[in-house]
Amino acid sequence: xxxxxxxxxxxxxxxxxxxxxxxxxxxxxxxxxxxxxxxxxxxxxxxxxxxxxxxxxxxxxxxxxxxxxxxxxxxxxxxxxxxxxxxxxxxxxxxxxxxxxxxxxxxxxxxxxxxxxxxxxxxxxxxxxxxxxxxxxxxxxxxxxxxxxxxxxxxxxxxxxxxxxxxxxxxxxxxxxxxxxxxxxxxxxxxxxxxxxxxxxxxxxx
Amino acid sequence: xxxxxxxxxxxxxxxxxxxxxxxxxxxxxxxxxxxxxxxxxxxxxxxxxxxxxxxxxxxxxxxxxxxxxxxxxxxxxxxxxxxxxxxxxxxxxxxxxxxxxxxxxxxxxxxxxxxxxxxxxxxxxxxxxxxxxxxxxxxxxxxxxxxxxxxxxxxxxxxxxxxxxxxxxxxxxxxxxxxxxxxxxxxxxxxxxxxxxxxxxxxxxxxxxxxxxxxxxxxxxxxxxxxxxxxxxxxxxxxxxxxxxxxxxxxxxxxxxxxxxxxxxxxxxxxxxxxxxxxxxxxxxxxxxxxxxx
Numbered sequence: 001x002x003x004x005x006x007x008x009x010x011x012x013x014x015x016x017x018x019x020x021x022x023x024x025x026x027x028x029x030x031x032x033x034x035x036x037x038x039x040x041x042x043x044x045x046x047x048x049x050x051x052x053x054x055x056x057x058x059x060x061x062x063x064x065x066x067x068x069x070x071x072x073x074x075x076x077x078x079x080x081x082x083x084x085x086x087x088x089x090x091x092x093x094x095x096x097x098x099x100x101x102x103x104x105x106x107x108x109x110x111x112x113x114x115x116x117x118x119x120x121x122x123x124x125x126x127x128x129x130x131x132x133x134x135x136x137x138x139x140x141x142x143x144x145x146x147x148x149x150x151x152x153x154x155x156x157x158x159x160x161x162x163x164x165x166x167x168x169x170x171x172x173x174x175x176x177x178x179x180x181x182x183x184x185x186x187x188x189x190x191x192x193x194x195x196x197x198x199x200x201x202x203x204x205x206x
Numbered sequence: 207x208x209x210x211x212x213x214x215x216x217x218x219x220x221x222x223x224x225x226x227x228x229x230x231x232x233x234x235x236x237x238x239x240x241x242x243x244x245x246x247x248x249x250x251x252x253x254x255x256x257x258x259x260x261x262x263x264x265x266x267x268x269x270x271x272x273x274x275x276x277x278x279x280x281x282x283x284x285x286x287x288x289x290x291x292x293x294x295x296x297x298x299x300x301x302x303x304x305x306x307x308x309x310x311x312x313x314x315x316x317x318x319x320x321x322x323x324x325x326x327x328x329x330x331x332x333x334x335x336x337x338x339x340x341x342x343x344x345x346x347x348x349x350x351x352x353x354x355x356x357x358x359x360x361x362x363x364x365x366x367x368x369x370x371x372x373x374x375x376x377x378x379x380x381x382x383x384x385x386x387x388x389x390x391x392x393x394x395x396x397x398x399x400x401x402x403x404x405x406x407x408x409x410x411x412x413x414x415x416x417x418x419x420x421x422x423x424x425x426x427x428x429x430x431x432x433x434x435x436x437x438x439x440x441x442x443x444x445x446x447x448x449x450x451x452x453x454x455x456x457x458x459x460x461x462x463x464x465x466x467x468x469x470x471x472x473x474x475x476x477x478x479x480x481x482x483x484x485x486x487x488x489x490x491x492x493x494x495x496x497x498x499x500x
């Protein structure tokens with residue numbers, strides 16, 4: 001498990017599949033080999049009215065950690081992350097009386113997964129309740145666990161693949177945690193941030 | 207020498223004779239074949255047989271010629287104790303002779319190769335043991351680098367541990383005088399270093415999440431490269447006369463890897479070259495370089 005940076009890739013006037021194909025061609029030209037597919041999904045539950053102040057629970061799965069189920073509880077004032085076994089999904093079903101799934105909000109990012117040297121690159125097509133929303137590119141540098149040490153290195157790699165669309169600063173979520181050890185839940189946080197933005201935007205987010 | 211060559215030619219011609227006799231017999235046993243055609247097939251077959259037999263005849267002449275050239279060995283062969291093997295009666299031990307010959311060949315080859323290697327190595331000074339050949343000034347006997355009391359090594363290791371605050375060292379002693387230490391370099395990497403007395407014997411560099419096993423290499427390309435470079439540095443810093451200094455300079459050099467991911471290459475200014483960070487550190491200046499840029 002290494003440091004992962006998630007960023008959106010602008011579609012401009014292309015379609016989703018055409019953008020994925022463009023990126024696949026670019027990264028294959030650099031010598032990457034495709035290693036299967038990946039999927040990250042997110043379901044959001046909100047508390048019922050008689051449970052006091054409104055709270056939201058986001059439940060996410062990442063195919064990179066297939067036996068785990070991640071959840072983030074948002075109380076409005078703070079967020080509480082939790083990594084649990086896959087059985088947590090069944091527990092959420094039991095809590096149907098307190099937390100109800102929001103309609104039409106299931107977000108997913110899925111697509112091909114590539115390995116190149118010690119890097120792992122995932123090109124994800126984002127859909128919110130089956131509607132195409134945009135492209136998310138995930139780049140993981142596996143040997144390093146401290147974001148502050150390898151951010152510049154990852155940025156240089158991303159510039160090589162994605163061109164000028166790469167930001168010069170780390171994602172806001174990571175910026176405050178640059179010297180801490182990176183864990184899988186940090187990837188989940190980054191995905192949730194992007195999914196929330198995708199859900200808010202009415203059409204495609206470019 | 208000529209004897210041996212003659213023996214070889216005789217054996218060779220014997221082999222040719224045997225193979226051609228074999229072919230002749232095969233042809234006889236097969237009888238008429240389809241490729242002899244319909245008309246005059248008997249004649250064709252007889253002609254073919256005659257040809258084969260004449261080759262056999264020629265071969266036989268060759269063998270006789272070669273054999274007559276051989277000189278008769280002067281006396282019985284001196285086989286040493288191996289002659290008693292012929293008196294062995296149990297079935298399973300009769301194959302011992304073949305094994306004996308094979309191992310004899312092996313030791314012979316080893317002698318040849320080691321003589322060659324000795325010649326080559328003598329001209330290069332990578333001696334692991336220190337010897338003075340001067341007879342005029344007798345120095346006091348050098349402390350051996352292999353065989354030192356455990357306390358000396360213990361002191362050296364704690365010394366290194368104190369020298370670098372961001373290197374944490376844990377030692378284990380699978381074999382009493384030879385510790386295996388695990389040196390963690392802040393949060394970048396860890397190295398498993400095996401000592402032989404005061405010498406560094408083996409180094410493996412890995413990620414923190416990987417096992418401490420001395421024999422498996424890291425699964426990450428960057429740490430495999432760093433392991434290779436550590437081996438090069440280990441040989442470079444090795445000094446039989448001042449073993450403690452050698453270990454210290456190696457650790458000093460190793461310590462410069464704490465910027466493995468965060469420093470760009472001194473030559474090209476980039477972080478990455480063929481998807482690897484600068485994995486080489488200059489032995490004197492400790493500056494980072496890509497392997498291709500150094």
